[in-house]
Amino acid sequence: DAGVIQSPRHEVTEMGQEVTLRCKPISGHNSLFWYRQTMMRGLELLIYFNNNVPIDDSGMPEDRFSAKMPNASFSTLKIQPSEPRDSAVYFCASSYLSRFAGEAYEQYFGPGTRLTVT
Amino acid sequence: KQEVTQIPAALSVPEGENLVLNCSFTDSAIYNLQWFRQDPGKGLTSLLLIQSSQREQTSGRLNASLDKSSGRSTLYIAASQPGDSATYLCAGTTSGTYKYIFGTGTRLKVLA
Numbered sequence: 001d002a003g004v005i006q007s008p009r010h011e012v013t014e015m016g017q018e019v020t021l022r023c024k025p026i027s028g029h030n031s032l033f034w035y036r037q038t039m040m041r042g043l044e045l046l047i048y049f050n051n052n053v054p055i056d057d058s059g060m061p062e063d064r065f066s067a068k069m070p071n072a073s074f075s076t077l078k079i080q081p082s083e084p085r086d087s088a089v090y091f092c093a094s095s096y097l098s099r100f101a102g103e104a105y106e107q108y109f110g111p112g113t114r115l116t117v118t
Numbered sequence: 119k120q121e122v123t124q125i126p127a128a129l130s131v132p133e134g135e136n137l138v139l140n141c142s143f144t145d146s147a148i149y150n151l152q153w154f155r156q157d158p159g160k161g162l163t164s165l166l167l168i169q170s171s172q173r174e175q176t177s178g179r180l181n182a183s184l185d186k187s188s189g190r191s192t193l194y195i196a197a198s199q200p201g202d203s204a205t206y207l208c209a210g211t212t213s214g215t216y217k218y219i220f221g222t223g224t225r226l227k228v229l230a
Contacts, residue, residue, distance in 0.1 A: 004161075043207070043220040056217070091161055097216065104150040104169035107209075107218065108159035 004110035006092050012116045018080040021113045024073055025094030033107065034067055034077050035091040044092070049075065050097075082117045089114050119144045120212060121209075122221035130227040137195040139224045141208035146189025151210040152218065153193050157171050162207065170213075197226045 005024040011017055025032050034046040047057040049069045057067070064083070069075040079086055089112045096104040121144045131137060141151075149170045154162040166175040166182040168191070174183040179196040191208055205225045209218040 042222050045217055048216070093162075103216065104167065105216075106152065106164050106167045108164065111161045
Protein backbone atom coordinates (compact mmCIF):
# COMPACT_ATOMS: atom_id res chain seq x y z
CA ASP A 1 0.00 0.00 0.00
CA ALA A 2 1.21 3.53 -0.73
CA GLY A 3 0.25 4.76 2.70
CA VAL A 4 -1.69 7.94 3.35
CA ILE A 5 -1.29 10.38 0.48
CA GLN A 6 -1.55 14.12 0.89
CA SER A 7 -1.41 16.92 -1.65
CA PRO A 8 -0.02 19.40 -2.14
CA ARG A 9 3.10 18.90 -0.05
CA HIS A 10 3.72 22.63 0.11
CA GLU A 11 1.31 25.49 -0.36
CA VAL A 12 2.11 29.19 -0.30
CA THR A 13 -0.79 31.56 -0.60
CA GLU A 14 -1.75 35.12 0.16
CA MET A 15 -4.03 36.12 2.97
CA GLY A 16 -7.68 35.96 1.94
CA GLN A 17 -7.24 33.22 -0.60
CA GLU A 18 -9.00 29.86 -0.44
CA VAL A 19 -6.82 26.86 0.31
CA THR A 20 -7.79 23.23 -0.25
CA LEU A 21 -5.78 20.37 1.18
CA ARG A 22 -6.34 16.82 -0.02
CA CYS A 23 -5.97 13.41 1.54
CA LYS A 24 -6.28 9.82 0.34
CA PRO A 25 -6.41 7.38 3.28
CA ILE A 26 -5.11 3.83 3.28
CA SER A 27 -7.46 1.48 1.49
CA GLY A 28 -9.63 -0.44 3.94
CA HIS A 29 -9.38 2.13 6.70
CA ASN A 30 -12.68 3.56 7.85
CA SER A 31 -11.46 6.46 9.97
CA LEU A 32 -9.75 9.65 8.94
CA PHE A 33 -8.25 12.39 11.07
CA TRP A 34 -7.06 15.89 10.18
CA TYR A 35 -4.40 17.39 12.45
CA ARG A 36 -2.54 20.68 12.55
CA GLN A 37 1.01 20.98 13.88
CA THR A 38 2.66 24.22 14.99
CA MET A 39 5.66 24.95 17.15
CA MET A 40 3.52 26.77 19.69
CA ARG A 41 0.62 24.33 20.03
CA GLY A 42 2.09 21.02 18.91
CA LEU A 43 -0.19 18.51 17.21
CA GLU A 44 -3.92 19.24 17.44
CA LEU A 45 -6.83 17.19 16.18
CA LEU A 46 -9.10 19.24 13.95
CA ILE A 47 -11.75 16.75 12.83
CA TYR A 48 -12.43 13.02 12.83
CA PHE A 49 -14.46 11.06 10.26
CA ASN A 50 -15.75 7.54 10.70
CA ASN A 51 -17.23 5.78 7.66
CA ASN A 52 -17.17 9.13 5.82
CA VAL A 53 -19.28 10.82 8.50
CA PRO A 54 -17.84 13.67 10.60
CA ILE A 55 -17.97 12.48 14.19
CA ASP A 56 -16.12 15.22 16.01
CA ASP A 57 -15.25 18.64 14.59
CA SER A 58 -14.74 20.36 17.92
CA GLY A 59 -11.11 21.02 17.06
CA MET A 60 -11.90 23.06 13.96
CA PRO A 61 -10.70 26.52 14.95
CA GLU A 62 -13.45 28.56 13.34
CA ASP A 63 -15.97 28.75 10.53
CA ARG A 64 -13.26 29.50 8.02
CA PHE A 65 -12.29 25.83 8.23
CA SER A 66 -14.38 23.09 6.67
CA ALA A 67 -13.74 19.44 5.88
CA LYS A 68 -15.48 16.90 3.72
CA MET A 69 -15.19 13.22 3.01
CA PRO A 70 -17.35 12.42 -0.02
CA ASN A 71 -16.17 8.79 -0.16
CA ALA A 72 -13.92 6.34 1.61
CA SER A 73 -10.88 7.23 -0.46
CA PHE A 74 -10.84 11.01 -0.40
CA SER A 75 -11.08 13.92 2.00
CA THR A 76 -10.51 17.65 1.78
CA LEU A 77 -9.76 20.35 4.31
CA LYS A 78 -10.63 23.83 3.12
CA ILE A 79 -9.69 27.19 4.59
CA GLN A 80 -11.59 30.19 3.30
CA PRO A 81 -10.42 32.91 3.69
CA SER A 82 -6.91 32.00 4.80
CA GLU A 83 -4.99 34.05 7.36
CA PRO A 84 -1.29 34.17 8.30
CA ARG A 85 -2.04 32.44 11.63
CA ASP A 86 -3.22 29.40 9.66
CA SER A 87 0.39 28.76 8.64
CA ALA A 88 1.24 25.28 9.91
CA VAL A 89 1.78 21.71 8.80
CA TYR A 90 -1.49 19.89 8.25
CA PHE A 91 -1.51 16.12 8.60
CA CYS A 92 -4.04 13.56 7.58
CA ALA A 93 -4.07 10.19 9.35
CA SER A 94 -6.15 7.09 8.82
CA SER A 95 -7.00 4.02 10.82
CA TYR A 96 -9.54 1.26 11.21
CA LEU A 97 -11.77 1.40 14.26
CA SER A 98 -15.38 1.10 15.22
CA ARG A 99 -17.28 4.04 16.60
CA PHE A 100 -17.08 2.60 20.05
CA ALA A 101 -14.86 4.66 22.29
CA GLY A 102 -11.97 3.01 24.04
CA GLU A 103 -10.97 0.76 21.17
CA ALA A 104 -7.23 0.53 20.63
CA TYR A 105 -6.16 1.64 17.19
CA GLU A 106 -2.99 2.56 15.38
CA GLN A 107 -2.86 5.75 13.38
CA TYR A 108 -1.02 6.03 10.07
CA PHE A 109 0.03 9.53 9.10
CA GLY A 110 0.57 11.12 5.73
CA PRO A 111 3.64 13.25 4.97
CA GLY A 112 1.77 16.47 5.66
CA THR A 113 1.10 19.70 3.80
CA ARG A 114 3.18 22.69 4.83
CA LEU A 115 0.95 25.75 4.47
CA THR A 116 2.35 29.26 4.44
CA VAL A 117 -0.05 32.18 4.32
CA THR A 118 1.61 35.54 3.62
CA LYS B 119 -8.08 19.01 30.31
CA GLN B 120 -5.55 16.30 29.52
CA GLU B 121 -2.03 17.56 29.00
CA VAL B 122 1.00 15.54 28.06
CA THR B 123 4.57 16.44 28.96
CA GLN B 124 7.64 14.82 27.49
CA ILE B 125 10.97 14.99 29.21
CA PRO B 126 13.59 15.82 28.16
CA ALA B 127 12.60 18.22 25.40
CA ALA B 128 15.89 17.60 23.64
CA LEU B 129 18.66 15.08 24.03
CA SER B 130 22.05 14.62 22.39
CA VAL B 131 24.01 11.43 23.06
CA PRO B 132 26.93 9.50 21.57
CA GLU B 133 26.21 6.42 19.55
CA GLY B 134 25.73 3.21 21.51
CA GLU B 135 24.09 4.69 24.58
CA ASN B 136 20.89 3.32 26.04
CA LEU B 137 18.19 5.99 26.31
CA VAL B 138 15.00 6.58 28.25
CA LEU B 139 12.40 9.05 27.04
CA ASN B 140 9.59 10.00 29.36
CA CYS B 141 5.96 10.90 28.81
CA SER B 142 3.61 12.08 31.55
CA PHE B 143 -0.16 12.64 31.45
CA THR B 144 -2.02 15.00 33.80
CA ASP B 145 -4.98 12.63 33.75
CA SER B 146 -3.55 9.25 34.71
CA ALA B 147 -6.54 7.35 33.32
CA ILE B 148 -4.70 6.43 30.14
CA TYR B 149 -6.37 3.76 28.08
CA ASN B 150 -4.30 3.31 24.91
CA LEU B 151 -0.90 4.76 24.24
CA GLN B 152 1.10 5.12 21.06
CA TRP B 153 4.70 6.20 20.49
CA PHE B 154 5.64 7.88 17.23
CA ARG B 155 8.78 8.99 15.49
CA GLN B 156 8.86 12.12 13.34
CA ASP B 157 11.71 12.90 10.99
CA PRO B 158 12.24 16.52 9.90
CA GLY B 159 9.75 17.58 7.26
CA LYS B 160 7.94 14.27 7.37
CA GLY B 161 4.89 12.69 8.91
CA LEU B 162 4.67 10.58 12.03
CA THR B 163 5.60 6.92 11.99
CA SER B 164 4.01 4.63 14.53
CA LEU B 165 6.57 2.76 16.64
CA LEU B 166 4.64 0.99 19.37
CA LEU B 167 1.02 0.73 20.52
CA ILE B 168 0.17 -0.25 24.08
CA GLN B 169 -3.45 -1.33 24.37
CA SER B 170 -5.53 -0.95 27.48
CA SER B 171 -4.93 -4.53 28.61
CA GLN B 172 -1.16 -4.30 28.18
CA ARG B 173 1.65 -2.79 30.18
CA GLU B 174 4.47 -2.80 27.66
CA GLN B 175 5.42 -3.48 24.06
CA THR B 176 8.71 -4.30 22.41
CA SER B 177 9.94 -3.95 18.87
CA GLY B 178 13.60 -4.58 18.12
CA ARG B 179 15.69 -2.15 20.16
CA LEU B 180 12.60 -0.28 21.38
CA ASN B 181 10.60 -1.01 24.50
CA ALA B 182 7.70 1.07 25.74
CA SER B 183 5.99 0.69 29.08
CA LEU B 184 2.93 2.27 30.62
CA ASP B 185 2.28 2.78 34.32
CA LYS B 186 -1.42 3.52 34.52
CA SER B 187 -1.34 4.29 38.23
CA SER B 188 0.90 7.27 37.64
CA GLY B 189 -0.06 8.13 34.05
CA ARG B 190 3.52 7.78 32.85
CA SER B 191 5.09 6.02 29.93
CA THR B 192 8.71 5.44 29.04
CA LEU B 193 10.33 4.62 25.73
CA TYR B 194 13.59 2.76 26.07
CA ILE B 195 16.00 2.75 23.13
CA ALA B 196 18.84 0.28 23.39
CA ALA B 197 22.21 0.79 21.74
CA SER B 198 21.28 4.04 20.04
CA GLN B 199 22.36 4.70 16.45
CA PRO B 200 22.63 7.90 14.38
CA GLY B 201 19.61 6.70 12.40
CA ASP B 202 17.54 7.00 15.59
CA SER B 203 17.89 10.79 15.41
CA ALA B 204 14.37 12.20 15.19
CA THR B 205 11.61 13.68 17.32
CA TYR B 206 9.71 11.15 19.42
CA LEU B 207 6.11 11.81 20.40
CA CYS B 208 3.79 9.96 22.70
CA ALA B 209 0.01 10.09 22.41
CA GLY B 210 -2.67 8.63 24.65
CA THR B 211 -6.40 8.18 24.85
CA THR B 212 -8.41 8.17 28.04
CA SER B 213 -11.12 5.66 28.80
CA GLY B 214 -14.30 6.33 26.92
CA THR B 215 -12.71 8.38 24.17
CA TYR B 216 -11.07 7.71 20.83
CA LYS B 217 -9.12 10.97 20.68
CA TYR B 218 -5.35 10.81 21.02
CA ILE B 219 -3.74 13.67 22.94
CA PHE B 220 -0.17 14.25 21.84
CA GLY B 221 2.87 15.16 23.87
CA THR B 222 5.24 17.98 23.07
CA GLY B 223 7.96 15.65 21.80
CA THR B 224 11.59 14.83 22.59
CA ARG B 225 14.11 15.84 19.96
CA LEU B 226 16.85 13.19 19.90
CA LYS B 227 20.22 13.47 18.25
CA VAL B 228 22.58 10.50 18.26
CA LEU B 229 26.15 11.42 17.40
CA ALA B 230 28.35 9.07 15.40
